[in-house]
Amino acid sequence: xxxxxxxxxxxxxxxxxxxxxxxxxxxxxxxxxxxxxxxxxxxxxxxxxxxxxxxxxxxxxxxxxxxxxxxxxxxxxxxxxxxxxxxxxxxxxxxxxxxxxxxxxxxxxxxxxxxxxxxxxxxxxxxxxxxxxxxxxxxxxxxxxxxxxxxxxxxxxxxxxxxxxxxxxxxxxxxxxxxxxxxxxxxxxxxxxxxxxxxxxxxxxxxxxxxxxxxxxxxxxxxxxxxxxxx
Amino acid sequence: xxxxxxxxxxxxxxxxxxxxxxxxxxxxxxxxxxxxxxxxxxxxxxxxxxxxxxxxxxxxxxxxxxxxxxxxxxxxxxxxxxxxxxxxxxxxxxxxxxxxxxxxxxxxxxxxxxxxxxxxxxxxxxxxxxxxxxxxxxxxxxxxxxxxxxxxxxxxxxxxxxxxxxxxxxxxxxxxxxxxxxxxxxxxxxxxxxxxxxxxxxxxxxxxxxxxxxxxxxxxxxxxxxxxxxx
DNA sequence: CGGGCCGGTTACAATGTGGTAACAAATCTT
DNA sequence: AAGATTTGTTACCACATTGTAACCGGCCCG
Numbered sequence: 001x002x003x004x005x006x007x008x009x010x011x012x013x014x015x016x017x018x019x020x021x022x023x024x025x026x027x028x029x030x031x032x033x034x035x036x037x038x039x040x041x042x043x044x045x046x047x048x049x050x051x052x053x054x055x056x057x058x059x060x061x062x063x064x065x066x067x068x069x070x071x072x073x074x075x076x077x078x079x080x081x082x083x084x085x086x087x088x089x090x091x092x093x094x095x096x097x098x099x100x101x102x103x104x105x106x107x108x109x110x111x112x113x114x115x116x117x118x119x120x121x122x123x124x125x126x127x128x129x130x131x132x133x134x135x136x137x138x139x140x141x142x143x144x145x146x147x148x149x150x151x152x153x154x155x156x157x158x159x160x161x162x163x164x165x166x167x168x169x170x171x172x173x174x175x176x177x178x179x180x181x182x183x184x185x186x187x188x189x190x191x192x193x194x195x196x197x198x199x200x201x202x203x204x205x206x207x208x209x210x211x212x213x214x215x216x217x218x219x220x221x222x223x224x225x226x227x228x229x230x231x
Numbered sequence: 232x233x234x235x236x237x238x239x240x241x242x243x244x245x246x247x248x249x250x251x252x253x254x255x256x257x258x259x260x261x262x263x264x265x266x267x268x269x270x271x272x273x274x275x276x277x278x279x280x281x282x283x284x285x286x287x288x289x290x291x292x293x294x295x296x297x298x299x300x301x302x303x304x305x306x307x308x309x310x311x312x313x314x315x316x317x318x319x320x321x322x323x324x325x326x327x328x329x330x331x332x333x334x335x336x337x338x339x340x341x342x343x344x345x346x347x348x349x350x351x352x353x354x355x356x357x358x359x360x361x362x363x364x365x366x367x368x369x370x371x372x373x374x375x376x377x378x379x380x381x382x383x384x385x386x387x388x389x390x391x392x393x394x395x396x397x398x399x400x401x402x403x404x405x406x407x408x409x410x411x412x413x414x415x416x417x418x419x420x421x422x423x424x425x426x427x428x429x430x431x432x433x434x435x436x437x438x439x440x441x442x443x444x445x446x447x448x449x450x451x452x453x454x455x456x457x458x459x460x461x462x
Numbered sequence: 463c464g465g466g467c468c469g470g471t472t473a474c475a476a477t478g479t480g481g482t483a484a485c486a487a488a489t490c491t492t
Numbered sequence: 493a494a495g496a497t498t499t500g501t502t503a504c505c506a507c508a509t510t511g512t513a514a515c516c517g518g519c520c521c522g
Binding site for chain 3: 445
């Protein structure tokens with residue numbers, strides 16, 4: 001996975017590059033808008049992290065340019081908080097945004113969430129599975145051995161996918177909301193709702209969940225017989 | 232939990248160390264930038280509290296250095312308020328900052344908040360244990376060999392976590408209250424209550440506690456068969 | 463011997479959280 | 493355009509969690 005980081009503050013750019021590399025990504029950097037576009041064309045990254053105020057060509061324009069030619073996921077980096085800049089960035093087609101200051105962990109989490117969402121879309125023959133349960137991501141169907149496939153709605157499928165990708169681990173409500181709805185929209189109450197709907201489809205006895213475990217005050221986890229002992 | 236305090240003002244440094252130790256942390260101190268880096272490498276702390284103006288190597292550089300090699304949480308300590316220094320520190324990857332002058336309680340609260348945020352995220356081995364008892368912090372479950380897991384409430388889990396982190400050592404009531412409830416809220420009476428509730432869940436015979444020992448007039452301690460014999 | 467302090471225990475109220483349900487708005491199908 | 497599906501919204505209930513107070517018994521100390 002290759003990430004293009006566009007940030008004019010060199011020290012911050014370094015920190016970002018370091019953090020992302022340590023998280024296992026390839027990183028390319030650019031420090032102004034024009035260089036960003038050039039780098040984007042030559043490096044063809046899977047995701048762009050984009051500061052909004054840049055020399056030579058501002059972030060908005062870069063975002064618009066990239067969006068007009070592809071649907072590479074874009075995460076906007078902005079110091080201004082809580083106002084229309086953010087909204088505008090998202091309107092331009094950005095997939096998420098992070099407001100400075102932010103912690104490295106937070107950024108990596110967002111990057112992962114966006115990438116997961118992005119490559120979940122295409123109808124590749126993605127089948128995720130544990131011993132008990134599998135999900136055909138191209139058809140949005142959940143299957144249990146010996147039972148007919150169950151049709152899921154897109155949101156339900158994304159939720160189950162996220163749980164499946166972390167089978168055996170507890171995911172916080174916040175992480176799940178992020179993974180399913182992204183930065184905008186999404187809410188603990190809606191997650192509750194969605195979990196309920198998913199359970200009522202895949203749990204043989206919804207009143208006593210077998211697959212989706214609740215961890216009160218924390219979140220949910222998918223039961224995995226092959227749960228990995230720490231390593 | 233080990234904390235590295237980097238502060239050149241010796242009297243302040245002493246106060247910090249004392250405060251943090253009383254709150255149940257291990258503390259290592261350094262008084263200039265170079266010593267800080269050295270101490271960081273050898274002590275490998277879970278969190279760094281970092282003054283910005285230091286002799287020999289300034290705080291910014293120390294921060295950048297540490298950040299370039301790990302994501303140990305960093306809290307910046309600064310006397311300058313409300314200007315870009317703080318922002319810059321945060322951009323370098325610090326996780327929080329505290330402006331002097333500050334109250335010890337406030338600092339401890341920030342430290343706890345940052346630590347909680349830091350280790351709430353990953354799927355690291357969130358299992359603490361002694362020979363008799365272990366705690367899965369991600370699920371808030373206590374386990375005794377041969378018995379099914381016991382579900383704990385968030386507060387109970389935090390209490391047990393604190394005890395477990397200092398297994399074999401006596402913790403004062405005050406330290407425990409601080410650890411569980413943070414700077415605000417919390418009360419000796421509530422601790423009594425919480426200890427009772429935790430005991431009734433994990434002690435086979437609550438009337439004769441085996442795990443959680445009471446030290447009258449002082450606090451509580453968790454029994455640890457591997458308590459540190461000197462060496 | 464009696465009072466007061468301390469910790470354990472019990473009871474209860476206030477609050478929070480998750481599960482369930484019903485309904486409206488938006489979207490997709492046909 | 494009509495109907496079905498999906499999603500967002502709200503409300504409600506049951507129960508868990510937490511905070512608060514009171515009570516009891518031992519123990520120290522005068």
